[in-house]
Amino acid sequence: MGRAPTFDADAVVRAARDVFWSHGYEDASLPALEAATGLSRSSIYHAFGSKRGLFDAAVASYLADVVRPRLRVLTADPVAPDALARYLRGLRDALTATGSAAAAHGCLLLNASGAPVAHDADVRATIAAYRDELRAGIGRGVDAAHPALPDDERARLAEACTALVVAALLVVRVDPDAAARSLDAALGLAA
Numbered sequence: 001m002g003r004a005p006t007f008d009a010d011a012v013v014r015a016a017r018d019v020f021w022s023h024g025y026e027d028a029s030l031p032a033l034e035a036a037t038g039l040s041r042s043s044i045y046h047a048f049g050s051k052r053g054l055f056d057a058a059v060a061s062y063l064a065d066v067v068r069p070r071l072r073v074l075t076a077d078p079v080a081p082d083a084l085a086r087y088l089r090g091l092r093d094a095l096t097a098t099g100s101a102a103a104a105h106g107c108l109l110l111n112a113s114g115a116p117v118a119h120d121a122d123v124r125a126t127i128a129a130y131r132d133e134l135r136a137g138i139g140r141g142v143d144a145a146h147p148a149l150p151d152d153e154r155a156r157l158a159e160a161c162t163a164l165v166v167a168a169l170l171v172v173r174v175d176p177d178a179a180a181r182s183l184d185a186a187l188g189l190a191a
Contacts (some may be wrong), residue, residue, distance in 0.1 A: 013061045016033055016037055016058045017036075022065045025112060055117070058108075066101075085191070106171075106173045134162055145190060160186075
């Protein structure tokens, strides 16, 4: 029987998440992960099975600690009529805040979608599920803000706002002003 871990698994995963978020899966070297987590390579492999296992844990942490708290305004019951506008303004603030992880690195999952790790079926499924979760939340926000619009118009509006959010999260690393403009456009549509 192996020894019980003597480290805080949540803290290790958060530290690894920061490495994957800033460097991407492929460029997150094992030495960088060792330095960030304080674990040896053998301890990482023992606890998480592989670098990929650690990445999967980091993605789960990202969804739980970063994505879902921000989406909470759109997943509440009931969703307030101004929830979508609050979500978009909050995201805009996060993406334009100097020094924030979101401003510096965009979205961990969307960044992964353009990297070789996205060729893995499980990673693709996780990214698609994230996009679906984002679209569902935005759809609930559109429904709350515009209940009188026909269903097809609300669906198109939700898709457009989702696309603008995705664009902002992708482009923020290279053009923060363009990211802000995308979110401003979404705010204009949502009004």
